[in-house]
Amino acid sequence: MGIHPNVLKNIRHVTPYVPGEQPQRKVIKLNTNENPYPPAPGVRKVLEEFHTDALRLYPDPAAELLTEELARFYEVEKEQVFPGVGSDDVLSLCFLTFFNSEKPILFPDITYSFYKVWAELYRIPYRCPKLDKEFRMNRADYYQENGGIIFPNPNAPTAVYEELEFIEDILEHNRESVVIVDEAYVDFAGKSALELIERYDNLLVVQTFSKARSMAGMRIGYAIGNKELIRYLNDVKYSFNSYTLNQLSLICGAEAVRDRAYFEKNIRKIIQTREKAKGELANLGFAFPDAKANFIFATHPDYSAEELFLALKKADIYVRHWNSERIKEYLRITVGTEEEMRILFDFLKHYIK
Amino acid sequence: MGIHPNVLKNIRHVTPYVPGEQPQRKVIKLNTNENPYPPAPGVRKVLEEFHTDALRLYPDPAAELLTEELARFYEVEKEQVFPGVGSDDVLSLCFLTFFNSEKPILFPDITYSFYKVWAELYRIPYRCPKLDKEFRMNRADYYQENGGIIFPNPNAPTAVYEELEFIEDILEHNRESVVIVDEAYVDFAGKSALELIERYDNLLVVQTFSKARSMAGMRIGYAIGNKELIRYLNDVKYSFNSYTLNQLSLICGAEAVRDRAYFEKNIRKIIQTREKAKGELANLGFAFPDAKANFIFATHPDYSAEELFLALKKADIYVRHWNSERIKEYLRITVGTEEEMRILFDFLKHYIK
Incomplete structure (x- = not known):
């Protein structure tokens, strides 16, 4: 019989985002920008010592343990930190709040x-200025x-980073708008816009535990901004779902x-491998924005x-490719371990004669 | 200087839900309907054996491990199960989808x-038919x-349960609407509306791990319904945040x-304590819907x-009280352990001469 047409009529139809493949087999996985190294060693200890009986209770809705630690790390006040289930x-x-x-x-x-x-989900009108040919914002x-305004810095999937002077110029021209800088990858890049927060009360910086902190599996992200913006975000969050981050996310995070020290070492290793990989790619004739x-x-x-993407996939090396206008001739290659990159380049050297 | 008025104008202002207090001190906590008993003993083992290195990877966006286990438990297909970060x-x-x-x-x-x-958050028009004097739906x-249509069964905060015949009658009269039965507490009550899912493709049943499964701290909830409704829910979820449940929620859940066996034993104990508590309350002159x-x-x-609420709180016994029309003369008392209920009743017997 099927669902009644009047039921269907009132359903919100969306075109869902398709996440990168999560192959079940063991492959060289360079397709979802995960960190190739494990999380800080203390995380294991914290889990081992966790008293599971506590799970019967709701987690702290204010996530104080985590917001305090983040506030200390970034030298802001805890009321300036808003944590959530991944930066998504x-x-x-x-989007919903601002x-x-x-x-x-x-x-x-x-x-x-x-x-x-x-x-589209929240029916917010939007306009998308075109990046230039070097994939830079004008x-x-x-x-x-x-x-x-919202943009990632570095941008995804281009990996292009804009200096703080650029961010500040945009903030300066937009005192009447909330400007969100999505810094999922900033730890691999350069200065964070966090240092502009004191001067621009319309700035929100969003970061994640999924990349530089090696904890994609834990789903933790956060926004940092001035207290008033953070309070509005909390008001909406408390009306949605008071308890979002579970107890284990709080203690592991x-x-x-x-x-x-571990965090910084982890980043240094990845940057080192990335710089080496750039050299290898250039030698093979690839072009890429820095x-x-x-x-x-x-x-x-x-x-x-597309040909390279499929050939790599056949060799169990997964990278990301989009069949979209302007970027369909590009591959997004996550920086893996030295060993993973060696396998990738062994393949490419063989394939690209 | 403060945030620019044009920024403020575009912020979504909401009156947030105020969750029950989560006191930091050790108190008799009968205010947020948590389960007084720990989660299944296997949960501890699963956490101990978890290989934390895996946290560097994203969790399975389809949460297959969990949906398959729930499908097996409830004898439905895994495509009929939609899990999320708590039933909230x-x-x-x-709400957003349907x-x-x-x-x-x-x-x-x-x-x-x-x-x-x-x-209000999603700007959905709503109407609230009044419960009758016995707190029953008409x-x-x-x-x-x-x-x-949406309602909890048993209802909260009244604990009133409607038989399936009542649910079916509402479904029968609303073939053109999605009807959501929020069964957070059904395991303590009677039959679940899950058995109506085959016959009513407009029915969604939502349940949680926070009550009968003693895992409020883990944030897991789920909807069960026909595959088509679940698919629409997944489409919206994938456009929101592909990876919601973290790896530990999946394995512990x-x-x-x-x-x-543990689940059923846990429920039996709570029902037993509840029935005894009803007798005690009645002896003290309290009235309550069944x-x-x-x-x-x-x-x-x-x-x-209010007086009782404050007196109990002073004695470190937390229950819930709302200062709202029609229910301000009621206390919502969570069923705790036998020992916790003994302390509650010792206090009340002394207070109510």
């Missing part, structure tokens, strides 16, 4: 594909009237933040990206 | 307070034109579902609920 949860809540103007929000045409999905595009994330966005003049 | 996450997503009509959705005037908050109220959840909604003819 935090960003989606930011982007309620009739004017379109602005984000680049080539960027994290969730922005468009959230805008700052003047962000001087036009808008209902908010806090422990990971405590270990600054990569400042834990991935490289590369194209080859003589081989179609 | 699942319910909120249901309640997009111009017509008002319907839910009782006295019920889980989040329904109103979500409706079925005819749900025959009117609507854009969807699956383990808890496997242990049916309680079918893990809490009792009680009023006393000679003592104001």
Whole structure:
């Protein structure tokens, strides 16, 4: 018989984001920008010592353990930190909370594909200024009237990083809009916009535990901004789901933040491997914008990206490829371990004669 | 200087739900309907054996481990199960996905307070038929034109349970609307509406791990319904945040579902304590609708609920009280351990001469 047409009529139909493949077999997995190294060693200890009886109780809705540790790490007040279930949860809540103007929000045409999905989901008008041929944002595009601005820095999937002077210029031209800088990959790049927070009360910086902190499996992200913006975010969160981060996310997340030395070492290793990989790619004839994330966005003049993507996949090496306008000749290659990159380049050297 | 008025204008202002207090001191905590007993013993083992290195990877976005275990438990197909970060996450997503009509959705005037908050958050029109004096729903109220229906069974905070014949009658009169039965407390009550799913493709049943499964701290909830409704829910979820349940929720949740014997024993103990507590309350002169959840909604003819609430709190016994029309003379008392209830009744016997 099927569902009644009037039921169907009232259902919100969306085109879902398709996440990168999570193959069940053992493969060289360079397709979802995960960190190749394990989380801080203390995380294991914290889990081992956890008293599971406590699970019968709700977690702390304010997630104080984690917000305090993050506040200490970033030298802000805990009321300036808003944690969520991955930066996707935090960003989606930011869209719902801050982007309620009739004017379109602005984000680049080539960027994290969730922005468009959230805008459509919440029926927020949006406009997408085009990146230039080098995949750089044109700052003047962000001087036009808008209902908010969001972009990643470094951008995804291009790995292009803009200096703080660029961010500050956009903030300066948009005192009447909330500007969100999505810094999922900033630890691999350069300065964070966090240092601008004191001066710009319209700035929100969003970061994640999924990349530099090696904890994609734990789902933790956070926004940092001025207390008033964070309070509005909390109000919406408390009306949604008071208890979002579970007890284990709180204790493991806090422990990971405590270990600054491990965090910094982990980042250094990945940057080192990335710089080496850039050299190898260049030698093979690939072109790419200077990569400042834990991935490289590369194209080859003589081989179609789709062909390379499929050949790599056949060899159990997974990278990411989108069949979209302007980027279909590019592969996004996550920086893995030295060993994983060696296998990748052994294959490519053989394939690209 | 403060945030620019144009920024403030575009912020979504909501009145957040205020969750029950989570006191940091050791108190008799009968205020948030948590389970007084620990989760299934296997959960501890699963955590101990977990290889933390895996946390560097994203969790399975389809949460297969958990949906398969739930499908086995409830004898449905895994495509009929939608898991989320607590039933609040699942319910909120249901509002967003299914309640997009111009017509008002319907839910009782006295019920889980989040329904109103979500409706306002998503700007869904709603109407709240009044419960009768015994806090029962009048079925005819749900025959009117609507854009969807939601109610808990047993209802909260009243603990009143409606038989399946009542649910089926509402389904029968609403073939053109999605009807959501929120069964957070059903395991303490009677039959679940799950057995109606085959016959009503407009029915969604939502349950949680926070009550009968003793895992409020883990944040797991789920909806079960026909595959098509579940697919729409997944589409919206994948456009929100592909990876919601973290790896530990998946393995601990699956383990808890496997242990049916523990689950049933846990429920039996709580029901036993509840039935005894009803006798004690009646002896003390309290009146209450027949309680079918893990809490009792009680009023006393000679003592104001607020007075009792504050006196109990002073004695480090936390129960829940709302200063709202129609229910301000009631206390919601969670069923704790035998020992916790003894302490509660020792106090009340002394207080109520």
